[in-house]
Amino acid sequence: MKKIYTLLALILICFAVEEVNAAKVRVREKRVEKAAPADRFVFAAKAGFNLGGTAPMGLPAEIRSLNSFKPTFSFTIAGTAQYNFNNKWGLQSGVKFDIKGMQTDATVKNYQLVVSMDGSTIEGVFTGDVTTKVHNSYITLPVLAVYDISPRWDIKLGGYVSFMVNGEFSGTATNGYMRDGSPIGPRVDGVDAVYDFSNDMRKVDAGIQVGVDFIPYKHLLVSGDLTWGCMPLFKSDFTAMSFNMYNVYFNIGFGYVF
Amino acid sequence: MKKTIVRIIFALAMPLMVFTSCIKDELPNTEADILDIILDKDVIISKKIENERITVFISPGAYGDRKNIRNISYVLSEGATIIRGNDSYDYSISHEIEVMSEDGNWKKTHEVRILEMAFPTEYYFENWSENRSSTGVYDECFERLMDDEGNESDLYIWASGNMGYRITGKGQNPDDYPTYKTLSQDDANNGAYATILETRYVGKIGQGSPLAAGNMFIGEFSGKGINIMKEQMKATRFGMPFNKIPKTLKAWFKYKSGGVINEYNADGDIVGTYTDPANGSNQDYAAIYAIMFDNVKAKDLYGKNYLDGSTILSSPAEVGRAILTDNDKYGTPTNEHGYPNEYIYKELPFTFSKAIDPDRLAKYEYSIAIVFSSSYYGAEFKGAPGSKLWVDDVVLECE
Numbered sequence: 001m002k003k004i005y006t007l008l009a010l011i012l013i014c015f016a017v018e019e020v021n022a023a024k025v026r027v028r029e030k031r032v033e034k035a036a037p038a039d040r041f042v043f044a045a046k047a048g049f050n051l052g053g054t055a056p057m058g059l060p061a062e063i064r065s066l067n068s069f070k071p072t073f074s075f076t077i078a079g080t081a082q083y084n085f086n087n088k089w090g091l092q093s094g095v096k097f098d099i100k101g102m103q104t105d106a107t108v109k110n111y112q113l114v115v116s117m118d119g120s121t122i123e124g125v126f127t128g129d130v131t132t133k134v135h136n137s138y139i140t141l142p143v144l145a146v147y148d149i150s151p152r153w154d155i156k157l158g159g160y161v162s163f164m165v166n167g168e169f170s171g172t173a174t175n176g177y178m179r180d181g182s183p184i185g186p187r188v189d190g191v192d193a194v195y196d197f198s199n200d201m202r203k204v205d206a207g208i209q210v211g212v213d214f215i216p217y218k219h220l221l222v223s224g225d226l227t228w229g230c231m232p233l234f235k236s237d238f239t240a241m242s243f244n245m246y247n248v249y250f251n252i253g254f255g256y257v258f
Numbered sequence: 259m260k261k262t263i264v265r266i267i268f269a270l271a272m273p274l275m276v277f278t279s280c281i282k283d284e285l286p287n288t289e290a291d292i293l294d295i296i297l298d299k300d301v302i303i304s305k306k307i308e309n310e311r312i313t314v315f316i317s318p319g320a321y322g323d324r325k326n327i328r329n330i331s332y333v334l335s336e337g338a339t340i341i342r343g344n345d346s347y348d349y350s351i352s353h354e355i356e357v358m359s360e361d362g363n364w365k366k367t368h369e370v371r372i373l374e375m376a377f378p379t380e381y382y383f384e385n386w387s388e389n390r391s392s393t394g395v396y397d398e399c400f401e402r403l404m405d406d407e408g409n410e411s412d413l414y415i416w417a418s419g420n421m422g423y424r425i426t427g428k429g430q431n432p433d434d435y436p437t438y439k440t441l442s443q444d445d446a447n448n449g450a451y452a453t454i455l456e457t458r459y460v461g462k463i464g465q466g467s468p469l470a471a472g473n474m475f476i477g478e479f480s481g482k483g484i485n486i487m488k489e490q491m492k493a494t495r496f497g498m499p500f501n502k503i504p505k506t507l508k509a510w511f512k513y514k515s516g517g518v519i520n521e522y523n524a525d526g527d528i529v530g531t532y533t534d535p536a537n538g539s540n541q542d543y544a545a546i547y548a549i550m551f552d553n554v555k556a557k558d559l560y561g562k563n564y565l566d567g568s569t570i571l572s573s574p575a576e577v578g579r580a581i582l583t584d585n586d587k588y589g590t591p592t593n594e595h596g597y598p599n600e601y602i603y604k605e606l607p608f609t610f611s612k613a614i615d616p617d618r619l620a621k622y623e624y625s626i627a628i629v630f631s632s633s634y635y636g637a638e639f640k641g642a643p644g645s646k647l648w649v650d651d652v653v654l655e656c657e
Contacts, residue, residue, distance in 0.1 A: 184291075245566075
């Protein structure tokens, strides 16, 4: 599913690349060649969506197969401001309301988990099916260096800081068995349990961001940005899972340039 | 330029592919279980395989003094190996077998006991061990037999639902559980300890098992192959092979009923009061009984040589029973604080519905189950939280 979305995005962008040759509007010239400081600022409002995963870096061996992956509807809205130093370099920042979410269904073996049942817990290693639902909303502040590679294309490189507004990280453990405490603990068969680690997530995420802005028409902006979280999703004292997870999402945005 | 841009886009999108594309090779197994034990002769009367304890009852005399039992096959977790205990063959005493998992990171010591079938018939509830898990500690009762040479062997013939209750995470200390030993000697009838069975409210956490009656019985409580939260009735495996004809079940007990028998829905809400079809009463009461049954017939009927929570009192395999029926089951005398302070003594005679074949009896084709519970309908999750039964000094008198 995700591959299809990614492919669609690529097709869209490639199609846009073709458009470059035909178009004549030189937005950049307009905004840079005038020397007045006020015109060095470019403002845009964008709406878009995130595709990606909140996932470990490389699948741990405990995950034996990914049975399904569904990017959930994760919209973003953002306002950006860009200051152009000259006709090549600029600095972009803004405020973005960001939802990062997905749903997965995986078959796992010896997957360390704390299963919550109404506030009570069993901790151990689980073998069976694990579903995970992530739905986190953030207020994100990106800071990006912008380089103009052609009249319609900018590439961007920088970082971001996100503050969690609301977070959900939950799921189920079914069709399997749990070893209480460790792989040599008592075996509990027929596990049908839920877990919820929503409160164990960090309230802040920060990472790197790389992307492109494409301006096909005077006021239209299409952007593609990869945001790669560098902070583990969970707090450092969180031990209910044996590996760290990170937010890695690709954002497709459509904007209006003022 | 166009190519460059396409390349950049691809480079950015590539990391996303990481998530779906690389399933790693399966790691070596981490489990270190003894799953089964097989002897070279067909002499096993019963075996109980637990996480760290294996008890096998064999026909008396089958291996002489049991000091040289060879040709034992252990069925282990996939890839696991025995790293200690396999070079000694003396099973006249408890034998430790250490198993290491395939990945080498986990080792577990199992106590293996191969015992000649010698089933005790007097139970004083004086021997208790603690079973520890990640969420709490609970009590487990065992019997200690001494042979002519003074060797002690511990028989874990008693089982309780504590293991199931552990999963709810509600039990921290032994006396939070439904089955535990008395906390003070004054509360026992004789000796240091008696057993206490107390009905506990579990609620929604029980996932369909909103109530946990205190129970203790001859047999095994096992979650193997079932969903222990949803099929608790199947987890209670009642009975062990027995070669005597029981006459009377004698017991000392005291009891306090928790009130009316509540019926719950899966969320743990009370949805009504249960009326006992036998006498129209809705007061919770204690269960004290022994059932003798034909274990070959049980195997024909259920595929298992034991009875479970849904069949223990209603099986065609039953041949006889002794059961507490008089009004003392609703409660015994209390002191001015409403606390039952006095044990009372009961002799419950066996009545037989079918004749016992002496030849089959000698071959252990009958089993005995002695059962105590603080709520008679507890197996169906009906009862009154707080119902509490103390049992001590039980004797199964045989012919």
